Amino acid sequence: MFTPVDERLxxxxxxxxxxxxxxxxxxxMAHAVFAWLPAARIMMEGDLGDAAWTWHWWASALNTNIKAxxxxxxxxxxxxxxxxxxxxxxxxxxxxxxxxxxxxxxAEQQSAGVPVFGCPVQYDNSGPLPLTRQ
Numbered sequence: 001m002f003t004p005v006d007e008r009l010x011x012x013x014x015x016x017x018x019x020x021x022x023x024x025x026x027x028x029m030a031h032a033v034f035a036w037l038p039a040a041r042i043m044m045e046g047d048l049g050d051a052a053w054t055w056h057w058w059a060s061a062l063n064t065n066i067k068a069x070x071x072x073x074x075x076x077x078x079x080x081x082x083x084x085x086x087x088x089x090x091x092x093x094x095x096x097x098x099x100x101x102x103x104x105x106x107a108e109q110q111s112a113g114v115p116v117f118g119c120p121v122q123y124d125n126s127g128p129l130p131l132t133r134q
Contacts, residue, residue: 007022008021019035019036020036021035023045025064027057027061028047032045036069040075041072041073043075043077043088044079045078047079048061048065049076049081049095051078051081051082055099055102056101059096060126061123062076062091062095063126063127073088075088095125096124099124102121105119
C-alpha cells in the first residue's frame, strides 16, 4: 500500500513521531520526500546532500526545505551518506564545497567550448542564483 504525501504525513505511536515531508525546490527529483524525527532533531533524506559527491547541482534544496518547514535538524542521515549521518553544519558545508566544485567544472568546460547539461549551476545553499548569459 502506498500513501501519498501532499505536503506532510505524520506517523506516530506511543513512543515517537515521524513527519514525512514532500521535498520542495529540487530540480533533480520533483516527487521526493524526506523524514524528520522532531524529538531527536534528525533529518533523513536522499539526494539533498552527500559527503562523497564531487559536484552538487541542487545545493539549495536542503536549506530550502529546512526553512520552508521550520525544522531545526542537528543531524542529517543521507541515503548515500556515512553510517550515523553528519551534522547539519557538515552537510551544508559539503554542499557548498561541492557547489563550488561544480561551478569550477562548468567554467572549465565553458572555456573549452564544451556545453554541459546543468551548467551554469543555478543554485547555492541560499537558493537560486542570478542567471548569467553563457
